[in-house]
Amino acid sequence: MKNSLDRDIPEFLEGLGQLQPFGGAFTKLKKGWMDETTVPPPVKAKLPHADKMCNDLKEAILKTNPHDGMTVSFHHHLRGGDDVLVKSMQILAELGIKDITLASSSLTSAHEPILPYIKDGTISQIYTSGIRGELGKAVAQGCLKKPFVIHSHGGRVRAVHTGRIKIDLTILAASAADNEGNATGSHGPSAFGSMGYASIDSWYASQVIIVTDNLVDYPCVPQSIRQNCVDYVVKVDSIGDPSKIAGDTTRITKSPMDLRIAHLAAKVIEQSGELKNGFSFQVGAGGASLAVAKYIREIMKAREIKGSFILGGVTSYGVDMLNEGLFRSIFDVQSFDAAVSSSLMNNQYHIEIPAGLYANPFNCGCMTNKLDVVVLGALEIDTDFNVNVITGSEGYVRGASGGHSDTASGANLTVAVCPSFRGRIPIVKKKVHTIVTPGESIDVLVTERGICVNPQQKELKKRLIEAGYPVKEITDLANEVEKITGVAQDVEFTDRVVGVVEYRDGSIIDVIRQVKE
Amino acid sequence: MLYIPGNNPAMLQQGGVYGADGILLDLEDAVALNQKDAARILVSHMLKHIDYDTCEVTVRVNHIDTPFGEEDLHAIVPLQPHALRIPKVETTEELQRILDIVHKIEEAHGLPHDQMKLHVMIETALGVENVYKLARFSPRIDAISIGGQDLAADMQLVKANDGIGIDYARKQIVMAAKSCKIDVFDTVYVDVDDEDGLRVEAEYIKKLGFTGKAIINPRQIEIVNDVFTPTEKEIRKAAKIYKAFERNKAEGIGVFAVDGKMVDAPVVQRAIRVLEMADVDLSTL
Amino acid sequence: MELKIKAQAGSFESSDVLIMVEPLDTGAGRQIELQSIVMKQFGEELLTQIHNELDQWEVNDVRIIVNDKGALSPTISARLETALKRSAGLQTGTLI
Numbered sequence: 099m100k101n102s103l104d105r106d107i108p109e110f111l112e113g114l115g116q117l118q119p120f121g122g123a124f125t126k127l128k129k130g131w132m133d134e135t136t137v138p139p140p141v142k143a144k145l146p147h148a149d150k151m152c153n154d155l156k157e158a159i160l161k162t163n164p165h166d167g168m169t170v171s172f173h174h175h176l177r178g179g180d181d182v183l184v185k186s187m188q189i190l191a192e193l194g195i196k197d198i199t200l201a202s203s204s205l206t207s208a209h210e211p212i213l214p215y216i217k218d219g220t221i222s223q224i225y226t227s228g229i230r231g232e233l234g235k236a237v238a239q240g241c242l243k244k245p246f247v248i249h250s251h252g253g254r255v256r257a258v259h260t261g262r263i264k265i266d267l268t269i270l271a272a273s274a275a276d277n278e279g280n281a282t283g284s285h286g287p288s289a290f291g292s293m294g295y296a297s298i299d300s301w302y303a304s305q306v307i308i309v310t311d312n313l314v315d316y317p318c319v320p321q322s323i324r325q326n327c328v329d330y331v332v333k334v335d336s337i338g339d340p341s342k343i344a345g346d347t348t349r350i351t352k353s354p355m356d357l358r359i360a361h362l363a364a365k366v367i368e369q370s371g372e373l374k375n376g377f378s379f380q381v382g383a384g385g386a387s388l389a390v391a392k393y394i395r396e397i398m399k400a401r402e403i404k405g406s407f408i409l410g411g412v413t414s415y416g417v418d419m420l421n422e423g424l425f426r427s428i429f430d431v432q433s434f435d436a437a438v439s440s441s442l443m444n445n446q447y448h449i450e451i452p453a454g455l456y457a458n459p460f461n462c463g464c465m466t467n468k469l470d471v472v473v474l475g476a477l478e479i480d481t482d483f484n485v486n487v488i489t490g491s492e493g494y495v496r497g498a499s500g501g502h503s504d505t506a507s508g509a510n511l512t513v514a515v516c517p518s519f520r521g522r523i524p525i526v527k528k529k530v531h532t533i534v535t536p537g538e539s540i541d542v543l544v545t546e547r548g549i550c551v552n553p554q555q556k557e558l559k560k561r562l563i564e565a566g567y568p569v570k571e572i573t574d575l576a577n578e579v580e581k582i583t584g585v586a587q588d589v590e591f592t593d594r595v596v597g598v599v600e601y602r603d604g605s606i607i608d609v610i611r612q613v614k615e
Numbered sequence: 616m617l618y619i620p621g622n623n624p625a626m627l628q629q630g631g632v633y634g635a636d637g638i639l640l641d642l643e644d645a646v647a648l649n650q651k652d653a654a655r656i657l658v659s660h661m662l663k664h665i666d667y668d669t670c671e672v673t674v675r676v677n678h679i680d681t682p683f684g685e686e687d688l689h690a691i692v693p694l695q696p697h698a699l700r701i702p703k704v705e706t707t708e709e710l711q712r713i714l715d716i717v718h719k720i721e722e723a724h725g726l727p728h729d730q731m732k733l734h735v736m737i738e739t740a741l742g743v744e745n746v747y748k749l750a751r752f753s754p755r756i757d758a759i760s761i762g763g764q765d766l767a768a769d770m771q772l773v774k775a776n777d778g779i780g781i782d783y784a785r786k787q788i789v790m791a792a793k794s795c796k797i798d799v800f801d802t803v804y805v806d807v808d809d810e811d812g813l814r815v816e817a818e819y820i821k822k823l824g825f826t827g828k829a830i831i832n833p834r835q836i837e838i839v840n841d842v843f844t845p846t847e848k849e850i851r852k853a854a855k856i857y858k859a860f861e862r863n864k865a866e867g868i869g870v871f872a873v874d875g876k877m878v879d880a881p882v883v884q885r886a887i888r889v890l891e892m893a894d895v896d897l898s899t900l
Numbered sequence: 901m902e903l904k905i906k907a908q909a910g911s912f913e914s915s916d917v918l919i920m921v922e923p924l925d926t927g928a929g930r931q932i933e934l935q936s937i938v939m940k941q942f943g944e945e946l947l948t949q950i951h952n953e954l955d956q957w958e959v960n961d962v963r964i965i966v967n968d969k970g971a972l973s974p975t976i977s978a979r980l981e982t983a984l985k986r987s988a989g990l991q992t993g994t995l996i
Contacts, residue, residue, distance in 0.1 A: 352834075354633060354832065354833035354834055355629065355632070355833075357833075357834060358632065358633055358634065358833065361837075365877070365879060368869075368870055368879050368880075369870055369877060369879070371870070373869075374869070396881075397879070397880055397881075400880040400881065400884065401869055401880045491938075491940075491941055492940045492941070493940075521914060521915060521937065521938065521969070521970030522915075522938050522941070522942060522970040522971065522972060523938060523941065523970070546629075546632040547632060564872055564875060565872050565875075565876060565877030566872075566875060566876045566877055567877065582628075582665075582972060583972065584942060584945055584972075584973055585945070586938075586941040586942060587940065587941050587942065587943070587944060587945070589940055589941075623913070623916075624913075624915045624916045624971055624972070624975040624978075625913065625914055625915035625916070628915065628972055628974075628975070648994075648995045649994060649995050650994070651993060651994040651995070652982055652985065652986070652991040652992070652993060652994035653909050653910070653978075653979070653982045653994075655993065655994075656978045656981050656982045656985075657974075657975065657978040657979070657982075659978070660974040660975070660977050660978040660981075661974055661975075661978075663974070664973070664974040665974065677993075682993060682994070682995065683993040683994060684993075685993065686992050686993025686994075687993065
């Protein structure tokens, strides 16, 4: 069957069941309530003074009754420095557990050692927001037994609420925790800041293990995860590599191309009228997207504008702007640098939020619904403004859905920034490989060769043209790019669907097919 | 004018996107001695196939007395870039030889003799001494530029980067250019990270009368453009912008258009700077 | 064009291509080894371009090794032309 973006979606997939085709960004939300039934969180009981401490991770895992077909979940706040996920999967594999569904909020290059477990069937399904490196290549080649699901950050929370992701065991790393399981990432030698992605797991998993390398005296403050959810606590020597978990500070890119795109984007934002007192703002964590913040900061200072909040995905650059008084608050679901963790710890207006409050559309007001301006990157964008952030031009999975579709849908002004082509690969083209964010959510595309405005933004387009901006039709830009790079051959796929891209409302916006090698 | 090394495909193909008024494709100092042929062929193909949009394209060829110079002319002149930049010019005699060859090539290809311009680059003390004669040598010459690094070396200056040693040369070159009413471009500012230093130098050379400056990194473009925008006409425009800004501020509007062009905070700041430089009392507007 | 020696042009830099040419005995034909970071998307196009240009330069018995880092079509033409001219001893205006 075709969804509303003309993508072919199977009605039924072995390993996933019935699929609902995407029908527009707000079609399901318009009703005001969720059609699907939700599952209740588990209600557990412990006897007085029961000791949660385990000697090691294996002991803790054994106590949670691991079994074939179980779902195990993790957060990805340790980013490229994560040690916990791989070690946990190793233990489960050694225990002979098979047919595991892995539900990590995202997968990074640090998780590549689990590739053999995918190939041998220990892991048979994956729910995640992003996959990279060799793992991304392997799943696109069809190594996983059941189809994988790519979801957004908000969509993951929704999926746990509906029971689609049914977590048997969650293993949550924390940089500080006490023996009852109160845990945080805001301080400690391996501090990583917000634990926003872990909250839903801690509330809904049948069994919760906290893993820390820094056991503190009771009580651990602040509490990102509270003791009443936690079954077991393990102290390990190290939860990961601090240098890869959190860099020192995030530097603005020096690439002239990215800076030029960013400067143009900042001017577009100013021209849109969204840059006014009390506005809210989100940017990506690097490249042209983060560089936009540099120019917005200058404009805000020059025009004495004070914003309401920064949302994200927060870097030290955002913290600087908070400290300069340019914004009143930061709502932090993921902290990228050491400077961010300490701001979270010390500044009461730097507020940690769980992923549901961040981006789940099925509540009374997730933060992405309040966003005024968001600046996002893109791996590919097509002439309908649909964006791909998950697959590369050779068909492998190499990115993440993340908060892309969440923020794009909610923001008043969604600005996509990217070069029009990279190396010889077109980024602006007629049709993207995989749609993650629908074109209706993207308002403006800013590239080094021109600005393209979504036809539904007539007023903005008029304003930009009148003010002398290099506005182009996106089809013209796509043709211009094709003339420069030449016509790229499409990657060949088989008919087998190896993964689905789930929109934040649970409908399927696109599928990923097996790459023909 | 953004300098782009002639043997670097990545930079050549992106030359036109940075908003520079002009780009210089360099076959001379930016290219290794054993890659002169590769650069020449690469730049030729780029000129033929890459659309540089609204940028004026200049090609700096090697000096006629090198093993490479004449080949450069044979390859580039038929492609008729906006201008040809001749480096290290010292005498009218060499200019004549160059013009003769250019003329012959254009003749052979049926091309006009007044379309492609010539830029003369002064990089030695002798060049500076002769600049008056060189500037007016041909109506095809429409700009002179100074090569500060090479000039400082030729003068055997101990401290090359404070501008003092080449100051007289700068002024002499400007005077020669002005006497022929042609453009005059200043030399590169080497420290790419020192944005304040670049601004100070750009403001100084603008006061001397230079009409443009060489740029070696796209990040420098904005600062130089910023310094060089105001002219007599711009002062009037600046006044218009300032008045509109005051009017709109009273109504709470921050961004607006004047004469169909966008005015945002930096533009207002620039307008105020122009007016200040022109000693206009803002309260009288 | 008559090739005489082994020669190369270009580099391993991003958006460039390294092309090495080696003359072969008459009748050996064209042996083209192609490596590219955009092989899947442009492999065929690269091969077609190289063959077309070899036709234009009238070069037939040659071994060509191409190592491409996403070069655009004008760059490929330029590097091939340079390598061929170097191989034929026809390069001018350069230090060898």
